[in-house]
Amino acid sequence: MPNSFIVSNYFCLIRSCALTIGFIGFISISTYAQYPGYTSIQDIAVFKKQFAIESSKVMSISCDFSQEKTLTALTEKITSTGKFWFKRNNKLRLEYTKPFVYLIVMNGDKMLVRDNQKENRINVKSSKLFQQVNRIMIDCVQGNILDSKDFTTRVFENRTTFLLEMTPVSKTLREFFKTIVLTVDKKDYSAKSIAMNEPMGDITLIQFEHKKLNEPISDTVFTP
């Protein structure tokens, strides 16, 4: 088999993975081994029910976000910022604005990805991987992630925050994430932060700020 064919194929696989990881990172949860100040929630069933009920009240979200990626071995950090929009059902826009531009729009089965050079329109149905991502995303936003078979989850709490530690079950996800830790505001059950912990020790922490819940968002924001 020619090397060029192999190289091309593997880059195509990476393209799918890059998109997958981007979404899972944004929609899911994070993790550390210990969580000072947090206590474990023992009755997960009650929490699951409450989480699903309260999450279902969130019809839309718009907010700013900051993302800090730490390359542990290289003692290097990079911070990026942007805006996030969600509208029930199944509409999402994630826009990095500094220090680089990058956009992901998801609307039902359609997805748009735009970097500083090109824009790609993808039909989620065309790929099993994208379908999986889509399902995880919906589960997270709609509060069903605790039922997901993609992760095993432990839940902790302190006075103001729930902490969901998600450990991937599948080999595919385990290669990218050791754990994903999501913190959720007890006040409105909206995400406060997501930490993605990679097997090699790199960490990406995303924090959501200036959240506006249930305010009208035009459908044009989600035009793929």
Place this chain on the structure above:
Amino acid sequence: MNRFLIRYLLLSTVALLLSCTSAYRSLKPASVDIACANKMIPSSIATSWYQASIDVAKKHLSGLVLIKNMPDSSQRVVFTSEAGVTFFDFGFKRPGKFMVHSIIKKLNRRPVIKTLQKDFELMLGVPFARGGLQSWKTQEETFFGVIQEKETAYFITDKDCSSLRRLEMGTRQKRKVSIEIKGAGYPSADTLNITHYTFPLKIRLTRFQKNDSSQ
């Protein structure tokens, strides 16, 4: 009618023959202009973040590339997604030591690693640190090259030695890879366009400044 047909066949044959000749056929050996070579040799790239745009076999993907100079004088090239996940982390130490610090399984194939290794080595100027520089000229450009086992690595300047135009890797018969440099040149190149000529792979790296808060 026959005359047109014969002329067409002749032109086609010439065109075919020209396309089969070496990409470097027009190069004329020249003595090495040491001053020019020292001035233009791509010796290193400063620690920088680049936005990467990759086109391969009609597919497109993007990400971020960090080039970092380490305290032990080695260099690291790390590729991550915009959302933060690391795909590979390569180490380069002169004069040609290469190490894969990490790579995801889907990319962990010898042809993929070898291709990326050679691209980044050329970009970091690794072949030119090995010495044995030779020179060739065309009417417009000066080629400085280091002959390796099967291929030659070139850095190419304009004829007046006022700018570094591009880097190339090729065999005697064909050009295999070129790296075009745009905007500020080495060591803080603004844009690096890596083009493969033997299969459809293009990598465009555009430098960006980190936010202050990430310093």
